[in-house]
Amino acid sequence: MRVFVYSLLLCCISTAVLQLCSLETVAQHKRKKGNIAQTRDNNLPNIVVLATGGTIAGAGTSSVSAGYTSGKVPVNQLLNAVPEAKKLANLSGEQIASVGSQAMADSIWLKLAKRVNQLCAREEVDGIVITHGTDTESETAYFLQLTVKSIKPVVVVGAMRSATAISADGPKNLYDAIAVAATRSSANRGVLIAMNEQIFSAREATKTNTTSTATFQSPNAGPLGVVYDGKVSWYHSILRKHTIDTEFDISQVTALPKVDILYGYANMDASLVDCLLSAGTKGIVIAGVGNGNLYPTVAVKVREATSKGIPVVRASRTASGRVTLQGETDDRQLGTVVSDDLDPSKARVLLQLALLKTNNTAIIQDMFFRY
Numbered sequence: 001m002r003v004f005v006y007s008l009l010l011c012c013i014s015t016a017v018l019q020l021c022s023l024e025t026v027a028q029h030k031r032k033k034g035n036i037a038q039t040r041d042n043n044l045p046n047i048v049v050l051a052t053g054g055t056i057a058g059a060g061t062s063s064v065s066a067g068y069t070s071g072k073v074p075v076n077q078l079l080n081a082v083p084e085a086k087k088l089a090n091l092s093g094e095q096i097a098s099v100g101s102q103a104m105a106d107s108i109w110l111k112l113a114k115r116v117n118q119l120c121a122r123e124e125v126d127g128i129v130i131t132h133g134t135d136t137e138s139e140t141a142y143f144l145q146l147t148v149k150s151i152k153p154v155v156v157v158g159a160m161r162s163a164t165a166i167s168a169d170g171p172k173n174l175y176d177a178i179a180v181a182a183t184r185s186s187a188n189r190g191v192l193i194a195m196n197e198q199i200f201s202a203r204e205a206t207k208t209n210t211t212s213t214a215t216f217q218s219p220n221a222g223p224l225g226v227v228y229d230g231k232v233s234w235y236h237s238i239l240r241k242h243t244i245d246t247e248f249d250i251s252q253v254t255a256l257p258k259v260d261i262l263y264g265y266a267n268m269d270a271s272l273v274d275c276l277l278s279a280g281t282k283g284i285v286i287a288g289v290g291n292g293n294l295y296p297t298v299a300v301k302v303r304e305a306t307s308k309g310i311p312v313v314r315a316s317r318t319a320s321g322r323v324t325l326q327g328e329t330d331d332r333q334l335g336t337v338v339s340d341d342l343d344p345s346k347a348r349v350l351l352q353l354a355l356l357k358t359n360n361t362a363i364i365q366d367m368f369f370r371y
C-alpha cells in the first residue's frame with residue numbers, strides 16, 4: 001500500500017514538473033516570437049508595438065549603400081535595438097506583417113485596425129506603436145484615424161535608413177514613438193505619426209522627400225508637437241473628427257470597395273476613366289491640376305461616371321492647399337465631390353470607407369468636410 005502511495009505521489013510530482021517545464025517552454029517560445037513583455041514594472045504604461053515591416057525593419061548587405069530589403073528584422077530585434085525604451089514603458093511586440101509599405105494592402109489595414117481595436121479595448125493596454133514603411137505610412141495612419149475606436153494613443157513610426165545602415169534613424173524614431181505613446185497627454189489626439197522628433201496628425205502628414213530623414217511634413221497645418229529627450233510638447237490640436245467620433249465600423253468588414261486614383265496632366269487621355277470603370281472601380285479620386293481641375297474631355301467622362309452612381313472626388317496633384325467647391329470646375333454640373341485639403345491618397349482612403357455606407361455624393365461631400 002505504502003509503495004503504491006509513494007509511486008502515486010512520485011507520478012503526480014513528475015507530471016507537475018513536466019507541466020511546469022512545458023509551460024516555461026511555451027512562455028520562452030512566445031517571448032522569442034515577441035508577444036510577451038519580458039519584465040513588468042507596474043509604475044510604467046503598457047505599450048504594444050505592432051510591426052508591419054518597412055525600412056525601419058530593413059536589412060542590407062552594406063552599411064553605406066542604399067540597397068536593402070524592407071521588413072527583414074523581426075519586432076523583437078527592433079525593440080532590442082532600443083533598450084532605453086524599457087525605461088519608458090513595458091513593451092510587448094507583435095508581427096502583423098513584414099512588407100515594404102509599397103505592398104500595403106486593404107487586407108493588412110483591416111487586420112491592423114481590428115487588432116488595434118482589440119488591444120485598446122483591454123484595460124491593461126495604455127497605447128500602441130505601429131512600425132511601418134514610410135512610402136504609404138500616412139495612408140495607413142489615416143485609415144486608422146478613421147477606424148480605431150479608442151482615445152488611447154496610437155503612434156505610427158518608420159525610418160528612412162534601414163536597420164543595418166550607418167546612422168540608422170529607426171531606433172531613435174522608435175524610441176520617440178514609444179515616448180509619445182507612453183505620454184498621457186497624447187490621448188484623444190487622433191492617430192499620430194512620430195518621425196524625426198516631430199509629431200504629426202495622421203490627417204495632415206505626408207511624405208515629401210524620397211530619401212531625407214526629414215521627409216514627413218504637414219504642409220497645410222504644421223506638426224502638432226515635438227518629442228525630444230523622451231519628452232513630448234504640444235503646440236496644436238486636430239479639430240477634424242477622428243477615432244471614437246467617426247461613423248466607420250470595420251469590425252465586420254472583410255474587404256474594402258475598389259477606389260482608384262487618376263493623375264491629371266496636360267492633354268490627359270479621357271479613356272483612362274473608361275478603363276477604371278471597366279475594371280470595376282466603385283469610386284474615383286482625380287489628382288487634378290491646380291485646384292483639382294480636369295482636362296475638358298476627362299470632365300465629360302467624369303459626368304458620365306457620376307451619372308452612373310460612381311462618386312468622383314476632385315483632389316489636387318499640388319503638394320498643398322485645398323480644393324474648393326464651384327471654383328473653375330462646376331461640381332454641381334459634374335456631380336463631383338471635393339477633397340477639401342486631403343491629398344489624393346488620403347481622399348482615396350476616406351472614399352473607400354464612405355462607400356461602405358453610401359454612394360450619395362451630398363453625404364460623401366459632408367464627410368470630406370468633417371474628417
Ligand SMILES: NC(=O)CC[C@H](N)C(=O)O
Nearest residue numbers: 054055100101133134135
Ligand atoms: N523609408 C521607407 O520606409 C521607404 C521604403 C519602403 N519602400 C517602405 O515603404 O517600406
